[in-house]
Amino acid sequence: MKSFIANQRGAISLEMPAVVLFMMIFLLLPLADLAIAGFQFVSAWGALRNFGQYLQYNPPPDVTNTSGWGSRVLAKADPRFPINDLQVVVDGPIKYYSYATTVTLSPMVLGPPVGVLCTANPCSFTLRYSERFQ
Numbered sequence: 001m002k003s004f005i006a007n008q009r010g011a012i013s014l015e016m017p018a019v020v021l022f023m024m025i026f027l028l029l030p031l032a033d034l035a036i037a038g039f040q041f042v043s044a045w046g047a048l049r050n051f052g053q054y055l056q057y058n059p060p061p062d063v064t065n066t067s068g069w070g071s072r073v074l075a076k077a078d079p080r081f082p083i084n085d086l087q088v089v090v091d092g093p094i095k096y097y098s099y100a101t102t103v104t105l106s107p108m109v110l111g112p113p114v115g116v117l118c119t120a121n122p123c124s125f126t127l128r129y130s131e132r133f134q
Contacts, residue, residue, distance in 0.1 A: 033107040044103045044127050047078035052131035055097050059133050063090050084126075098130040 054076055060069040066088050077083040081101040089096050106122035118125075 029109040033109050037105050037107070040103050040105060041125075041127070044081045044101055045129075047081040048083075048099070048101055048127060048129040051077050051083060051099070052097065052129060055131060056133055060088060063088055063095055089130075094132065095134045096130050096132040098128070100126050100128040102126050 055073060058073060060066045070086055070088075074083055074086060081103070084100045084102065086097070086099045089098055102124050103126075104122050104124045105118060107118070
């Protein structure tokens with residue numbers, strides 16, 4: 001009987017599947033949701049900045065009439081993150097662009113029952129960006 005108590009090498013082989021399953025479901029899948037959301041936010045923010053740089057080098061010829069110019073530059077935006085609400089704002093001597101895009105998340109694990117990322121599945125967030133020119 002003492003030799004069986006001293007030799008407990010088989011216990012880990014019985015516990016290991018349960019430990020791995022616990023780690024996969026409760027630790028790694030929620031981290032994957034957060035990583036996917038982070039990559040989507042970083043990509044959307046990069047698309048907004050890239051569009052702002054494009055606007056810096058292609059300003060409107062006339063800031064009072066931007067109707068034809070706006071449709072031309074919106075065609076250059078990243079199609080994964082379409083630009084909403086492009087505005088050219090003139091505030092005295094200061095002129096700037098203001099626009100936004102929407103990021104849609106559909107979490108696998110951290111969805112509505114948990115409510116960490118959002119309350120609905122899928123959920124969307126609006127990122128706003130403005131850039132000064134001239």
